[in-house]
Amino acid sequence: MAKKQENPMSEAMYYIMLALMEPLHGYAIMEKVNELSQGRIEVGPGTLYGILKRLEKDRWIALWNSDGRRKVYILTATGKAALQHEYERLKQMVGDGKRRVKGENWDE
Amino acid sequence: MSRKRKMKLLFLDEWELEEQEAWFADMAKNGWSLEKLTWAFAVFVEAEPEEIAYRLEIATKNIQLEEEQIGLYEASGWEYVTSRRYVHVFREKAPQKAIEIHTDPTIQAETIEGLKKSIFRRGMVVILWALLGVSLQFSQFTTPSSVDFLRNDMLPYIFSIIVYFYLLLYMLRGMIHISRLMQKLKRQESLNHAKSYKTKQSVRKWSLAVFAIIVLGIPSYLWIDMSSQGEAYPEIPRGDLPVVTLAEVEDVDLTEVAYSTNGIERQRENHFAEKTSLFVPQQYILKQQFIIPDRVQGDGDYEPSITSSRFEAQNESVAKQLVNALKREKSLDGHQAMELSGYEEAWGFAENQYISIIARKGKTVFDISYTGDQPMEVLIRHVEDVVRSGGMY
Numbered sequence: 332m333a334k335k336q337e338n339p340m341s342e343a344m345y346y347i348m349l350a351l352m353e354p355l356h357g358y359a360i361m362e363k364v365n366e367l368s369q370g371r372i373e374v375g376p377g378t379l380y381g382i383l384k385r386l387e388k389d390r391w392i393a394l395w396n397s398d399g400r401r402k403v404y405i406l407t408a409t410g411k412a413a414l415q416h417e418y419e420r421l422k423q424m425v426g427d428g429k430r431r432v433k434g435e436n437w438d439e
Numbered sequence: 440m441s442r443k444r445k446m447k448l449l450f451l452d453e454w455e456l457e458e459q460e461a462w463f464a465d466m467a468k469n470g471w472s473l474e475k476l477t478w479a480f481a482v483f484v485e486a487e488p489e490e491i492a493y494r495l496e497i498a499t500k501n502i503q504l505e506e507e508q509i510g511l512y513e514a515s516g517w518e519y520v521t522s523r524r525y526v527h528v529f530r531e532k533a534p535q536k537a538i539e540i541h542t543d544p545t546i547q548a549e550t551i552e553g554l555k556k557s558i559f560r561r562g563m564v565v566i567l568w569a570l571l572g573v574s575l576q577f578s579q580f581t582t583p584s585s586v587d588f589l590r591n592d593m594l595p596y597i598f599s600i601i602v603y604f605y606l607l608l609y610m611l612r613g614m615i616h617i618s619r620l621m622q623k624l625k626r627q628e629s630l631n632h633a634k635s636y637k638t639k640q641s642v643r644k645w646s647l648a649v650f651a652i653i654v655l656g657i658p659s660y661l662w663i664d665m666s667s668q669g670e671a672y673p674e675i676p677r678g679d680l681p682v683v684t685l686a687e688v689e690d691v692d693l694t695e696v697a698y699s700t701n702g703i704e705r706q707r708e709n710h711f712a713e714k715t716s717l718f719v720p721q722q723y724i725l726k727q728q729f730i731i732p733d734r735v736q737g738d739g740d741y742e743p744s745i746t747s748s749r750f751e752a753q754n755e756s757v758a759k760q761l762v763n764a765l766k767r768e769k770s771l772d773g774h775q776a777m778e779l780s781g782y783e784e785a786w787g788f789a790e791n792q793y794i795s796i797i798a799r800k801g802k803t804v805f806d807i808s809y810t811g812d813q814p815m816e817v818l819i820r821h822v823e824d825v826v827r828s829g830g831m832y
Contacts, residue, residue: 343543357507358514361538375539376515377496380508381546384499400510 340417343374344382348414354395354405357383386410443485445471450643451636452609453526454558454617456495456551458636463493463528473528475521491531492632494540497550498525512540525554541629548624555617562610569603576600585764588718588757589750591664598657605650660717672706673713675725679828680711683805683821685727685745688813696729699742708744719761721751736812743811749825750804758802762786765797765806779819781826789815800826 340348343364350363357379364374374382383404386392391410395403406414451458463473463481468490471483494517498504502525509519516537517529531537541547576596587593624630686693698705708728715722728744735741752758766774766786774786774797785798794809796818805822 341543341545357511361515373538373542375542376508376511376517377540377550378543378546380511381543381549385549400506402507 339420340413341382342372343378344386345414345417345421346372347374347379347382348386348391348406348410348417351392351404351406351410352414354403356401356403360404444474445483445485446480447483448644449476449479449481449523450640450647452613452616453523454554454613454620455636455639456526456620457631457634458639459526459528460493460495460630460632461634462636462640463530464491464633467491467493467530473520473530476523476528478523490534492534492537493520493531494529494632496527496529496540497554498527499550499553501525515540525557544624544627544629547630548621551617551621551624555621558610558613558617562614565606565610569607572603573600582767583760583764585761585768588752588761588764589714589716589722591661591716594657594661594717598654601650601653664715669712671712672703672710674706675709675711675727680725681723681825682725682747682749683745683807683818683825684725684747685729685743685809685811687821688745688809688817689731689743689811691731693729695732697732698729699740717753718757719750719752721749723749734812741812743809743813745810746806746808748804748806750806752802752804755802758799758804761804762797762799765804769795769797769808777819780823782823785822787815787819794818796822798822798826 346364346368347360349367350360355363357376360383361374361376361379364372383392387394387404390407391413392404393407395405397403451462466473466483467486468488470486470488472486473493474482474484476482496504496508496512502522504519504527512519512529513532516532517540518532520528520530522528529540576599580596583593620630686696698709700708708726710726712724713722714724725745725747727747728742730740730742732740750758750761752761762784770788774788774795777785777787777796779785779798782798782800785796787797788795792810792812794807794813794815796805796807796809796815798805803826805825807818807822809818
């Protein structure tokens with residue numbers, strides 16, 4: 332089994348894993364993260380590289396293919412489970428928040 | 440057309456990441472673009488002045504960066520410039536166009552972890568080595584011998600302690616610097632890419648210069664000192680000497696005396712040497728031994744001898760320590776304190792036909808070992824005379 336990630340995962344890591352639900356290479360991940368977060372999140376190449384290496388070590392992502400400089404990654408099954416776990420956690424956080432602020436018009 | 444190049448000594452250390460980034464950016468602003476780094480130099484090439492950012496990246500796995508990483512940075516608007524061991528330099532391809540390399544300080548802290556470990560490893564080795572070196576040589580400083588003052592035997596120890604100390608300081612500085620950098624990143628603060636570095640650079644410049652002078656100065660002084668040793672047994676000059684002489688003590692004329700030895704043996708027993716060392720710049724050593732024909736001792740010739748020295752130390756405290764060392768070395772029974780007019784301290788020791796006197800006035804030390812019939816009083820009188828008759832001959 333994969334080592335336990337420190338929880339909660341960072342925002343950047345969450346989006347990178349979201350991006351890697353399809354096979355992507357480094358720079359494409361950066362663009363995808365930007366797109367998925369509607370421009371809110373920009374991951375620097377150094378940060379992306381560091382997170383990729385960590386995820387790869389923990390086997391949450393794997394190499395899809397590589398032609399030397401350009402490596403393409405994809406989420407593994409364990410990675411997917413971890414992402415799902417995080418997704419549930421975030422959903423619950425939002426749900427908890429929603430119940431608490433009901434009637435305060437936060438969604439407007 | 441070949442462009443002008445400029446080489447600058449690297450005064451900033453490899454772990455001073457922020458400072459180096461700021462320095463390279465400043466150089467670019469002034470029209471000097473970083474071309475490469477060598478072990479001690481940064482080479483800049485003349486270029487259009489531009490406001491361009493530089494970033495340093497540490498290789499975490501090997502000394503080299505992975506091709507994938509370089510490719511990723513290039514796609515994000517950074518070009519690889521050069522490396523200094525495992526510190527790699529990137530530069531924006533176009534001003535303000537690149538995506539900041541590290542957007543998460545925690546991840547950057549992980550890259551610096553390797554550099555920190557390496558600095559601490561080296562630091563511990565240097566600290567252990569320095570502690571060992573200093574403790575091995577400690578006795579040299581707590582109880583110096585007269586030779587330590589009179590010859591330059593202490594200088595190599597001082598030299599190595601300065602080197603140890605400099606290295607120690609250097610590594611400690613690195614350890615503190617990298618730890619602070621790590622703490623900052625772990626607090627989620629980004630690095631300051633425009634950190635001031637000029638004071639650091641000029642302080643380094645000066646301390647390096649001082650260090651270089653010491654490190655090169657001591658060995659060359661020792662070398663000059665060694666190669667300028669005169670002959671071993673110079674002849675005793677005629678006329679007044681700045682020391683107490685055997686002829687004075689015995690009250691004879693040198694023309695009336697005879698020698699029991701010849702050649703090198705006689706030179707060894709009769710010579711007057713002038714020496715010098717860093718601590719005791721002027722040293723006069725007279726050795727005399729002769730037969731006085733009209734005096735007899737028991738059933739043989741009367742052949743008194745003297746070793747009579749005068750030392751002008753660098754300062755009074757060296758002179759005091761020299762007196763202590765001489766006292767310690769010359770007799771186990773210990774010298775008795777005496778009052779000698781004109782002197783600040785005097786010590787005497789007499790046994791059978793042997794008399795020793797050590798006397799100090801300010802930074803001048805007299806050291807006399809005499810074997811013969813004359814009593815202590817006679818020697819004291821001459822020691823008092825020699826300081827009264829003034830200083831230099």
